[in-house]
Amino acid sequence: MSQEIPFNRPFITGKELEYIAQIIADRKLxxxxxxxxxxxxxxxxxFDIKRVLMTPSCTGALEMAAILSGVGPDDEVILPSFTFxxxxxxxxxxxxxxxxxxxxxxxxxxxxxxxxxxxxxxxxAIVPVHYAGVAxxxxxxxxxxxxxxxxxxxxxxQGVNAFYNRRALGTIGDLGAYxxxxxxxxxxxxxxxxxxxxxxxxxxxEIIREKxxxxxxxxxxxxxxxxxxxxxxxxxxxxxxxxxxxxxLEMMDAITSRRREIYEFYHxxxxxxxxxxxxxxxxxxxxxxxxxHLFHILLPDPDTRNGLLALLKGHGIRATFHYVPLHSxxxxxxxxxxxxxxxxxxxxxARLLRLPFFNDITESDQRRxxxxxxxxxxx
Numbered sequence: 292m293s294q295e296i297p298f299n300r301p302f303i304t305g306k307e308l309e310y311i312a313q314i315i316a317d318r319k320l321x322x323x324x325x326x327x328x329x330x331x332x333x334x335x336x337x338f339d340i341k342r343v344l345m346t347p348s349c350t351g352a353l354e355m356a357a358i359l360s361g362v363g364p365d366d367e368v369i370l371p372s373f374t375f376x377x378x379x380x381x382x383x384x385x386x387x388x389x390x391x392x393x394x395x396x397x398x399x400x401x402x403x404x405x406x407x408x409x410x411x412x413x414x415x416a417i418v419p420v421h422y423a424g425v426a427x428x429x430x431x432x433x434x435x436x437x438x439x440x441x442x443x444x445x446x447x448x449q450g451v452n453a454f455y456n457r458r459a460l461g462t463i464g465d466l467g468a469y470x471x472x473x474x475x476x477x478x479x480x481x482x483x484x485x486x487x488x489x490x491x492x493x494x495x496x497e498i499i500r501e502k503x504x505x506x507x508x509x510x511x512x513x514x515x516x517x518x519x520x521x522x523x524x525x526x527x528x529x530x531x532x533x534x535x536x537x538x539x540l541e542m543m544d545a546i547t548s549r550r551r552e553i554y555e556f557y558h559x560x561x562x563x564x565x566x567x568x569x570x571x572x573x574x575x576x577x578x579x580x581x582x583x584h585l586f587h588i589l590l591p592d593p594d595t596r597n598g599l600l601a602l603l604k605g606h607g608i609r610a611t612f613h614y615v616p617l618h619s620x621x622x623x624x625x626x627x628x629x630x631x632x633x634x635x636x637x638x639x640x641a642r643l644l645r646l647p648f649f650n651d652i653t654e655s656d657q658r659r660x661x662x663x664x665x666x667x668x669x670x
Contacts, residue, residue, distance in 0.1 A: 295607040296659065301473040302546065302650035306538035314534050322527030323510075326534040333540050334469075334484060338459035342487040344500055344526075345533055349448045349470030349483035351526045353381035355499050356466040356485060358522060359492050360416045360442040362387045369409050370418040370446075371401045372618040372628075373636045378420055378446050379617055387415070388626060391618045393633045397574040398422065399643075402635070403431040410439050419464070420446040424476075424584035425575050426455035429463045436464075444468070447486075451477060452547055453582035461486040471536050476546060476584055479536030482528050499523040549650050550583035556654065557586045557646060560661040569668040586646045587613070588664075593641040599667050600644060608660055611645050 314320060322345070331343040346352045362368060364386030370378055372391040379389045390409050395402045399422045406417060417436055419427035429445075436443040443464035447453075450460035451469050461467030467486035471479040485500075487493050497507040503523030508514045539546070558572055565572050571589040575581050590596040596612070603610045616636045618628035630637065646660055 293607055293659065296609060296647045296652070296656045297649070298609040298611050298645070298647050299474050300649040300651065301478055302539075304538045304542050304546075306541070307535045310534035310538055311531055314530050320530050322530060322533075324530040324533075326530055326537045327528065330533045330537050330540060331484070333537070334486075337543075338462050338486075340459075340462050340467075340486045340488065341490050342493045342496070344485045344487065344496055345528050346483040346485055346500070346526045347528045347532075348481050349446075349468050349472065350377040350381070352468035352483045352485040353377055353444070353446065354384070354524075355496060355526055356444045356468055357381040357385055357387075357416075358499050359466060359496055360444060362415045365413060366415040367411060367413040368416045368418060369401075369406055369414060371420050371636070372616040372623070372633050373399060373422070373614050373640055374420040374446065374617065375448070375614065376617065376620075376622075377448075378418060379622075382416070382418075383622075388413075389617070390414070391616075391623070391628065391633060391636075393635045394422075394639065396635055396639065398425050398427075398576065399639055400425065400427040401432070403428040403435070406432065406435050407439075410435070410441070414439065414441060416442040416444055418444045418446055420448075421450035421453065421460050423573060423587065424449045424451075424453040424460070424582035425573070426450070426453065426460055426579045428576075429455050429458075433463065442466070445486075448472075448483075449475065449582075449584045451475070451582060452543055453584075454580040456578045457580075462488055465489045466492065471539070476550060476582055477536065477539040477543060479528070479532045479539070482532045482536050485526075495521065500526040546650060547582060550648075553648060553650075553652060553657065554581075554583040554586055556657050557648075557661070560657070561588065561664065564665060564668055570664075586648050587643050588646065589639065590642045590644060595668075596642050596644050599664065602667050603660070603663055606659075606663055608663060609647060610660070612640075613643055613645055614640060616640050 445464040445467040447461035448470035469484040471482035509517035
Protein backbone atom coordinates (compact mmCIF):
# COMPACT_ATOMS: atom_id res chain seq x y z
CA MET A 292 0.00 0.00 0.00
CA SER A 293 1.26 3.50 -0.81
CA GLN A 294 2.48 5.71 2.00
CA GLU A 295 -0.16 8.03 3.46
CA ILE A 296 -0.20 11.63 2.25
CA PRO A 297 -1.13 13.88 5.20
CA PHE A 298 -3.26 16.96 4.74
CA ASN A 299 -0.65 19.16 6.41
CA ARG A 300 2.89 18.77 7.70
CA PRO A 301 4.51 21.78 9.43
CA PHE A 302 7.61 23.02 7.62
CA ILE A 303 10.86 23.41 9.55
CA THR A 304 13.48 25.82 8.19
CA GLY A 305 16.39 24.46 10.23
CA LYS A 306 17.11 27.51 12.41
CA GLU A 307 14.28 27.09 14.91
CA LEU A 308 16.27 25.07 17.48
CA GLU A 309 19.27 27.38 17.14
CA TYR A 310 17.14 30.42 18.01
CA ILE A 311 15.35 28.64 20.86
CA ALA A 312 18.70 27.52 22.28
CA GLN A 313 19.87 31.13 22.12
CA ILE A 314 17.09 32.43 24.35
CA ILE A 315 17.48 29.52 26.76
CA ALA A 316 21.18 30.31 27.05
CA ASP A 317 20.31 33.96 27.69
CA ARG A 318 17.54 32.90 30.12
CA LYS A 319 15.11 35.37 28.59
CA LEU A 320 11.93 33.36 28.03
CA UNK A 321 9.05 35.74 28.70
CA UNK A 322 7.37 37.90 26.09
CA UNK A 323 8.72 40.97 24.33
CA UNK A 324 12.31 39.85 24.34
CA UNK A 325 14.62 39.99 21.33
CA UNK A 326 12.67 37.57 19.13
CA UNK A 327 9.19 38.89 19.92
CA UNK A 328 10.47 42.35 19.05
CA UNK A 329 12.22 41.09 15.92
CA UNK A 330 9.07 39.36 14.61
CA UNK A 331 6.99 42.50 15.13
CA UNK A 332 9.58 44.72 13.50
CA UNK A 333 9.97 42.42 10.48
CA UNK A 334 6.22 42.45 9.87
CA UNK A 335 5.99 46.22 10.38
CA UNK A 336 8.82 46.96 7.97
CA UNK A 337 7.91 44.44 5.31
CA PHE A 338 4.21 45.31 5.15
CA ASP A 339 4.33 48.99 6.17
CA ILE A 340 2.21 48.54 9.30
CA LYS A 341 2.01 51.33 11.87
CA ARG A 342 2.44 48.90 14.78
CA VAL A 343 2.42 45.12 15.21
CA LEU A 344 1.84 43.47 18.56
CA MET A 345 2.61 39.76 18.73
CA THR A 346 -0.08 37.67 20.45
CA PRO A 347 -0.45 34.05 21.61
CA SER A 348 -2.88 33.36 18.74
CA CYS A 349 -4.94 34.96 16.01
CA THR A 350 -7.90 34.48 18.35
CA GLY A 351 -6.15 36.72 20.87
CA ALA A 352 -5.49 39.33 18.19
CA LEU A 353 -9.17 39.28 17.17
CA GLU A 354 -10.25 39.62 20.81
CA MET A 355 -8.02 42.68 21.19
CA ALA A 356 -9.40 44.11 17.95
CA ALA A 357 -12.96 43.63 19.21
CA ILE A 358 -12.20 45.57 22.38
CA LEU A 359 -10.46 48.33 20.41
CA SER A 360 -13.49 48.56 18.10
CA GLY A 361 -15.62 49.60 21.06
CA VAL A 362 -18.12 46.80 20.53
CA GLY A 363 -20.41 46.11 23.47
CA PRO A 364 -23.71 44.49 24.49
CA ASP A 365 -26.49 44.65 21.87
CA ASP A 366 -24.17 46.00 19.17
CA GLU A 367 -24.01 44.23 15.81
CA VAL A 368 -21.02 43.07 13.81
CA ILE A 369 -21.19 42.09 10.12
CA LEU A 370 -19.12 39.07 9.08
CA PRO A 371 -19.30 35.96 6.90
CA SER A 372 -20.65 32.69 8.25
CA PHE A 373 -17.97 30.83 6.26
CA THR A 374 -15.16 31.31 8.76
CA PHE A 375 -13.69 29.90 11.96
CA UNK A 376 -15.55 30.37 15.24
CA UNK A 377 -12.92 32.80 16.58
CA UNK A 378 -14.02 35.47 14.10
CA UNK A 379 -17.45 35.60 15.72
CA UNK A 380 -16.43 34.71 19.28
CA UNK A 381 -14.14 37.73 19.59
CA UNK A 382 -17.20 39.99 19.37
CA UNK A 383 -19.87 37.71 20.84
CA UNK A 384 -17.93 37.44 24.11
CA UNK A 385 -18.40 41.22 24.49
CA UNK A 386 -22.15 40.89 24.09
CA UNK A 387 -22.41 41.72 20.39
CA UNK A 388 -24.66 39.94 17.91
CA UNK A 389 -23.08 38.45 14.77
CA UNK A 390 -24.86 39.50 11.59
CA UNK A 391 -23.92 36.92 8.98
CA UNK A 392 -23.77 38.00 5.34
CA UNK A 393 -23.47 35.63 2.40
CA UNK A 394 -20.27 35.09 0.44
CA UNK A 395 -19.26 35.56 -3.18
CA UNK A 396 -19.43 32.42 -5.31
CA UNK A 397 -16.01 33.10 -6.89
CA UNK A 398 -13.67 33.83 -3.95
CA UNK A 399 -15.83 32.55 -1.07
CA UNK A 400 -15.23 35.92 0.60
CA UNK A 401 -17.77 38.27 2.15
CA UNK A 402 -20.00 39.63 -0.62
CA UNK A 403 -19.41 43.37 -0.51
CA UNK A 404 -22.64 43.99 -2.42
CA UNK A 405 -24.72 42.59 0.46
CA UNK A 406 -23.05 44.41 3.35
CA UNK A 407 -24.86 47.74 3.27
CA UNK A 408 -28.27 46.05 3.39
CA UNK A 409 -27.20 44.48 6.69
CA UNK A 410 -26.17 47.76 8.34
CA UNK A 411 -28.47 49.02 11.11
CA UNK A 412 -28.24 51.69 13.80
CA UNK A 413 -26.61 49.06 16.03
CA UNK A 414 -23.85 48.05 13.62
CA UNK A 415 -20.37 48.85 14.93
CA ALA A 416 -17.95 46.86 12.78
CA ILE A 417 -17.41 44.92 9.56
CA VAL A 418 -15.10 41.90 9.70
CA PRO A 419 -13.97 40.74 6.24
CA VAL A 420 -12.25 37.34 6.23
CA HIS A 421 -9.67 36.78 3.47
CA TYR A 422 -10.37 33.15 2.61
CA ALA A 423 -7.40 31.08 1.40
CA GLY A 424 -5.20 34.19 1.36
CA VAL A 425 -7.26 35.83 -1.42
CA ALA A 426 -8.39 39.36 -0.64
CA UNK A 427 -11.92 40.56 -0.08
CA UNK A 428 -13.00 43.57 -2.16
CA UNK A 429 -11.57 45.99 0.37
CA UNK A 430 -12.17 49.29 -1.44
CA UNK A 431 -15.91 48.72 -1.40
CA UNK A 432 -15.87 47.51 2.21
CA UNK A 433 -13.86 50.52 3.38
CA UNK A 434 -16.24 52.85 1.60
CA UNK A 435 -19.21 51.34 3.45
CA UNK A 436 -17.28 51.55 6.70
CA UNK A 437 -16.49 55.24 6.22
CA UNK A 438 -20.05 56.05 5.12
CA UNK A 439 -21.59 54.53 8.27
CA UNK A 440 -18.77 55.22 10.74
CA UNK A 441 -17.93 51.55 11.22
CA UNK A 442 -14.65 49.92 12.22
CA UNK A 443 -13.19 47.53 9.66
CA UNK A 444 -11.31 44.60 11.22
CA UNK A 445 -9.54 42.28 8.78
CA UNK A 446 -9.42 38.63 9.73
CA UNK A 447 -6.24 37.92 7.79
CA UNK A 448 -5.49 34.67 9.61
CA GLN A 449 -4.83 33.02 6.24
CA GLY A 450 -3.55 36.16 4.54
CA VAL A 451 0.03 36.79 5.67
CA ASN A 452 2.09 37.91 2.65
CA ALA A 453 -0.94 38.24 0.38
CA PHE A 454 -1.95 41.53 -1.24
CA TYR A 455 -4.86 43.62 -2.48
CA ASN A 456 -3.87 46.28 -5.03
CA ARG A 457 -0.30 45.98 -3.71
CA ARG A 458 -1.35 46.54 -0.10
CA ALA A 459 -0.68 43.71 2.34
CA LEU A 460 -3.75 42.03 3.79
CA GLY A 461 -4.18 42.99 7.42
CA THR A 462 -2.95 46.53 6.75
CA ILE A 463 -5.99 47.94 4.95
CA GLY A 464 -8.70 48.14 7.62
CA ASP A 465 -8.44 49.85 10.98
CA LEU A 466 -7.07 46.64 12.49
CA GLY A 467 -5.92 43.27 11.19
CA ALA A 468 -5.26 39.86 12.72
CA TYR A 469 -2.64 37.31 11.58
CA UNK A 470 -2.28 33.63 12.45
CA UNK A 471 0.93 31.65 12.72
CA UNK A 472 -0.74 28.39 13.75
CA UNK A 473 1.04 25.30 12.45
CA UNK A 474 -1.52 24.94 9.65
CA UNK A 475 -0.52 28.32 8.21
CA UNK A 476 2.22 29.32 5.75
CA UNK A 477 4.58 30.64 8.44
CA UNK A 478 4.32 29.01 11.82
CA UNK A 479 5.08 29.39 15.49
CA UNK A 480 2.87 26.51 16.64
CA UNK A 481 0.29 28.70 18.36
CA UNK A 482 0.98 32.36 17.65
CA UNK A 483 -0.61 35.45 16.12
CA UNK A 484 -0.25 39.18 15.62
CA UNK A 485 -2.42 42.28 15.78
CA UNK A 486 -1.83 44.83 13.01
CA UNK A 487 -2.68 48.34 14.17
CA UNK A 488 -3.18 50.65 11.21
CA UNK A 489 -4.73 53.53 13.15
CA UNK A 490 -1.99 55.20 15.24
CA UNK A 491 -4.59 56.45 17.73
CA UNK A 492 -5.25 52.84 18.79
CA UNK A 493 -1.64 51.93 19.60
CA UNK A 494 -1.48 53.12 23.22
CA UNK A 495 -4.72 51.44 24.25
CA UNK A 496 -3.75 48.24 22.42
CA GLU A 497 -0.56 48.05 24.48
CA ILE A 498 -2.61 48.43 27.66
CA ILE A 499 -5.17 45.77 26.68
CA ARG A 500 -2.35 43.38 25.81
CA GLU A 501 -0.66 43.92 29.21
CA LYS A 502 -3.63 42.86 31.36
CA UNK A 503 -5.12 46.36 31.31
CA UNK A 504 -2.01 47.99 32.78
CA UNK A 505 0.36 50.64 31.47
CA UNK A 506 3.35 48.31 31.93
CA UNK A 507 4.63 49.05 28.41
CA UNK A 508 5.08 52.72 29.34
CA UNK A 509 6.86 51.67 32.53
CA UNK A 510 9.29 49.44 30.63
CA UNK A 511 10.10 52.35 28.29
CA UNK A 512 10.73 54.62 31.29
CA UNK A 513 7.76 56.86 30.53
CA UNK A 514 6.18 56.37 33.99
CA UNK A 515 7.82 55.52 37.33
CA UNK A 516 5.35 52.69 38.12
CA UNK A 517 2.57 50.87 36.35
CA UNK A 518 -0.99 50.18 37.40
CA UNK A 519 -4.42 49.00 36.24
CA UNK A 520 -5.89 51.56 33.83
CA UNK A 521 -8.28 49.70 31.47
CA UNK A 522 -9.78 46.34 30.62
CA UNK A 523 -7.36 43.77 29.27
CA UNK A 524 -5.92 40.31 29.52
CA UNK A 525 -2.65 38.48 28.95
CA UNK A 526 -2.17 38.69 25.19
CA UNK A 527 1.60 38.19 25.17
CA UNK A 528 3.22 35.18 23.45
CA UNK A 529 6.15 33.23 24.82
CA UNK A 530 9.57 34.28 23.58
CA UNK A 531 10.17 30.62 22.68
CA UNK A 532 7.26 30.70 20.22
CA UNK A 533 8.55 33.89 18.61
CA UNK A 534 12.06 32.47 18.30
CA UNK A 535 10.57 29.59 16.33
CA UNK A 536 8.46 31.98 14.25
CA UNK A 537 11.33 34.30 13.44
CA UNK A 538 13.17 31.45 11.70
CA UNK A 539 10.09 31.10 9.50
CA LEU A 540 9.60 34.80 8.77
CA GLU A 541 13.22 35.09 7.67
CA MET A 542 12.40 32.58 4.91
CA MET A 543 9.09 34.14 3.89
CA ASP A 544 10.03 34.53 0.23
CA ALA A 545 11.42 31.02 -0.14
CA ILE A 546 8.42 29.46 1.60
CA THR A 547 6.01 31.44 -0.57
CA SER A 548 7.88 30.49 -3.74
CA ARG A 549 7.67 26.80 -2.87
CA ARG A 550 3.97 27.04 -2.05
CA ARG A 551 3.39 28.74 -5.39
CA GLU A 552 4.95 25.74 -7.15
CA ILE A 553 2.63 23.35 -5.30
CA TYR A 554 -0.42 25.51 -6.05
CA GLU A 555 0.43 25.85 -9.75
CA PHE A 556 1.00 22.09 -10.12
CA TYR A 557 -2.49 21.36 -8.80
CA HIS A 558 -4.01 24.15 -10.86
CA UNK A 559 -2.46 23.12 -14.17
CA UNK A 560 -3.00 19.40 -13.57
CA UNK A 561 -6.69 19.81 -12.77
CA UNK A 562 -7.47 22.43 -15.41
CA UNK A 563 -8.78 19.85 -17.87
CA UNK A 564 -11.33 18.64 -15.32
CA UNK A 565 -12.54 22.21 -14.90
CA UNK A 566 -12.79 22.59 -18.68
CA UNK A 567 -15.00 19.50 -18.66
CA UNK A 568 -17.10 21.08 -15.87
CA UNK A 569 -16.31 18.23 -13.48
CA UNK A 570 -14.98 20.59 -10.81
CA UNK A 571 -14.15 24.26 -10.23
CA UNK A 572 -10.72 25.60 -9.36
CA UNK A 573 -9.89 28.51 -7.02
CA UNK A 574 -10.35 32.07 -8.31
CA UNK A 575 -8.00 35.01 -7.68
CA UNK A 576 -9.51 38.31 -8.90
CA UNK A 577 -7.53 40.95 -10.77
CA UNK A 578 -5.55 43.13 -8.38
CA UNK A 579 -5.20 40.36 -5.80
CA UNK A 580 -1.96 38.48 -5.13
CA UNK A 581 -2.55 35.35 -3.09
CA UNK A 582 -0.09 33.66 -0.74
CA UNK A 583 -0.96 30.09 -1.81
CA HIS A 584 -2.27 29.21 1.62
CA LEU A 585 -4.40 26.28 0.48
CA PHE A 586 -5.78 24.61 -2.61
CA HIS A 587 -9.47 23.79 -2.76
CA ILE A 588 -11.75 22.40 -5.43
CA LEU A 589 -15.51 22.73 -5.71
CA LEU A 590 -17.36 19.59 -6.79
CA PRO A 591 -20.72 19.58 -8.62
CA ASP A 592 -22.75 18.52 -5.56
CA PRO A 593 -22.31 17.34 -1.94
CA ASP A 594 -22.63 13.65 -2.83
CA THR A 595 -19.74 13.92 -5.28
CA ARG A 596 -17.65 15.79 -2.71
CA ASN A 597 -18.35 13.23 0.00
CA GLY A 598 -17.75 10.30 -2.34
CA LEU A 599 -14.41 11.73 -3.48
CA LEU A 600 -13.41 12.47 0.11
CA ALA A 601 -14.11 8.85 1.09
CA LEU A 602 -12.23 7.48 -1.92
CA LEU A 603 -9.14 9.59 -1.22
CA LYS A 604 -9.19 8.56 2.42
CA GLY A 605 -9.37 4.92 1.35
CA HIS A 606 -6.20 5.43 -0.66
CA GLY A 607 -4.31 7.13 2.18
CA ILE A 608 -4.82 10.68 0.92
CA ARG A 609 -5.91 13.04 3.67
CA ALA A 610 -8.00 15.63 1.89
CA THR A 611 -10.62 17.44 3.96
CA PHE A 612 -13.62 19.75 3.85
CA HIS A 613 -13.56 23.15 5.54
CA TYR A 614 -15.84 25.30 7.70
CA VAL A 615 -19.26 24.22 8.84
CA PRO A 616 -21.06 27.57 8.36
CA LEU A 617 -21.40 29.39 11.68
CA HIS A 618 -25.03 30.35 11.11
CA SER A 619 -26.00 26.66 10.89
CA UNK A 620 -24.06 25.70 14.04
CA UNK A 621 -25.64 25.25 17.50
CA UNK A 622 -24.43 28.74 18.45
CA UNK A 623 -25.74 30.18 15.21
CA UNK A 624 -29.17 28.75 15.95
CA UNK A 625 -29.10 30.48 19.35
CA UNK A 626 -28.94 33.75 17.45
CA UNK A 627 -32.02 32.80 15.45
CA UNK A 628 -30.39 31.61 12.22
CA UNK A 629 -31.74 28.63 10.30
CA UNK A 630 -30.68 26.55 7.32
CA UNK A 631 -31.32 28.38 4.02
CA UNK A 632 -30.57 31.84 5.46
CA UNK A 633 -27.32 32.02 3.45
CA UNK A 634 -27.79 29.92 0.30
CA UNK A 635 -24.42 30.60 -1.34
CA UNK A 636 -22.50 29.81 1.85
CA UNK A 637 -24.46 26.60 2.38
CA UNK A 638 -24.07 25.48 -1.22
CA UNK A 639 -20.35 26.10 -1.52
CA UNK A 640 -19.34 24.78 1.89
CA ALA A 641 -21.09 21.48 1.10
CA ARG A 642 -19.17 21.08 -2.18
CA LEU A 643 -15.67 22.21 -1.13
CA LEU A 644 -12.70 19.90 -0.74
CA ARG A 645 -9.18 20.93 0.32
CA LEU A 646 -6.24 18.96 -1.04
CA PRO A 647 -3.03 17.99 0.78
CA PHE A 648 -0.78 21.06 0.80
CA PHE A 649 2.54 21.47 2.63
CA ASN A 650 6.01 22.64 1.67
CA ASP A 651 7.72 19.28 1.33
CA ILE A 652 4.96 17.45 -0.50
CA THR A 653 6.55 15.74 -3.50
CA GLU A 654 5.43 16.05 -7.10
CA SER A 655 4.82 12.30 -7.18
CA ASP A 656 2.46 12.60 -4.20
CA GLN A 657 0.67 15.50 -5.85
CA ARG A 658 0.36 13.37 -8.97
CA ARG A 659 -1.20 10.58 -6.88
CA UNK A 660 -3.79 13.05 -5.60
CA UNK A 661 -4.56 14.35 -9.08
CA UNK A 662 -4.78 10.85 -10.59
CA UNK A 663 -7.25 9.66 -7.92
CA UNK A 664 -9.42 12.74 -8.41
CA UNK A 665 -9.35 12.32 -12.18
CA UNK A 666 -10.21 8.63 -12.07
CA UNK A 667 -13.11 9.24 -9.71
CA UNK A 668 -14.65 12.13 -11.63
CA UNK A 669 -14.27 10.47 -15.02
CA UNK A 670 -15.71 7.16 -13.82
